[in-house]
Amino acid sequence: MFLKSLLVALLVPPFGFVTLALAALLLPRGHLRLRRILLGISVGGLVVLGMPVVADRLLDGLETDLPSTLPVSAPPGAIVVLGAEIRRTSADPPVVVGRLSLERLATAAKLQRKTGLPVLVSGGTLQKDLPSIADVMAESMRDDFRVPVQWREERSQTTWENAQFSADILKQAGITSVYVVTHSWHMKRALLAFRGTGLTVTPAPTPPDRRDGAILDDFLPRASTWNVSYFALHEWIGNAWYAFR
Secondary structure (H helix, E strand, O other): OHHHHHHHHHHOOOHHHHHHHHHHHOOOHHHHHHHHHHHHHHHHHHHHHOOHHHHHHHHHHHHOOOOOOOOOOOOOOEEEEEOOOEEEOOOOOOEEEOHHHHHHHHHHHHHHHHHOOOEEEEOOOOOOOOOOHHHHHHHHHHHHHOOOOOEEEOOOOOHHHHHHHHHHHHHHOOOOEEEEEOOHHHHHHHHHHHOOOOOEEEEOOOOOOOOOOOOHHHHOOOHHHHHHHHHHHHHHHHHHHHHOO
């Protein structure tokens, strides 16, 4: 798992362009022209992916055309919340949900109050000295949103496993149709992961991250936009991989 995370960190742009630049600098002196070309690609890629207008276009294809109608013959019987990240703190509690997980929990809590359906949170343990993502999310749902969690899926390490292991728990409880809560840009990959589980899935995404329209400032590169571009490109790659699994 660590090796996979390391490869993703090093190869997926924007940081993938930094890796490319470092590789260019390590070329022998006789490859000066190739070195300049690779450095030019690296700098150009970082500039382009730092533009909000580019990041928004990358998100656009991920966040649009999501199914939104409820299945008439199989209405959802539970809410599945896919975990994102947790983080350490210097206070109490020592581990809390990260921003992405918190946004998903807020969406799930609103949906639960509207529907009254039981909630399953999904996310395994990232390292031995930390609690599972599902455990931290369940505590946040209880303490921050006053919403109880019925099930905790604590084995998964990937979105694919989120879907498979959550389906196992829910089918044992006699539930075959669910809402799935995750970010809009992550939803298409989540739907692919749930495709073979036997569950009927209704997307319940967080509000879209992309913005409609562009202003002049959106063409100016910003360091914060690299994070958005990374998530978008990671999802496009993940969608392609899951489509052929």
